[in-house]
Amino acid sequence: QVQLVESGGGLVQPGKSLRLSCVASGFTFSDYAIHWVRQAPGKGLMWVAVIGYNGQHKNYVETVKGRFTVSRDSSKNTAYLEMNSLRREDTAVYFCVKDVDVYSTGWTPGSWGQGTLVTVSS
């Protein structure tokens, strides 16, 4: 069965950096786009970014453009979200999500990990 396990969250000061990892299993990792979605405490869902199945296509929500970078390593079945210049409003649980469609640039987030909490505070 599809499994996605995020890690790398924690407490970080404003302006600092953090890298999240998402280890995938149960499917052919290199065939599917991976999304990142976040949820601030007590708030709704917000899509953050997507990386296409082959790593060539990347897209970001406006509020993180220039600060966050998505990448993937198919040899490790792992996707990454590099977060720089973190702000207090980036505080959230970050989920990685496998796309529904094979060989897609990423249109339909499907299977979710359990999430990792990022807290930006001094």
Place this chain on the structure above:
Amino acid sequence: QSVLAQPPSVSGAPRQRVTISCSGRSFNIENNAVNWYQQLPGKAPKLLIYYDNRLPSGVSARFSGSKSGTSASLAISGLQSEDEADYYCASWDDSVNGYVFGTGTKVTVL
């Protein structure tokens, strides 16, 4: 920045049918597929409906989706206590070139 509007809450008695609306624009709902997610308390979201009305494997047929123009709906028939959760619609949005979620609806079983 939710651009898809949902009612904050919906409630119903056990075995009743409830619907959740999702209102958008031509550059999201009308021109792109609508997906629905269920988030049980303290859990990660789960895909409930994709491509407007398709059920993923393992999802109960009590859930159904529909779309007309710039609006979409999720229906839950035979409401059960285990359906108490937050529900989100979502779609690709051509105007921002990104995926957008609805504001979310809390379903309460009376």
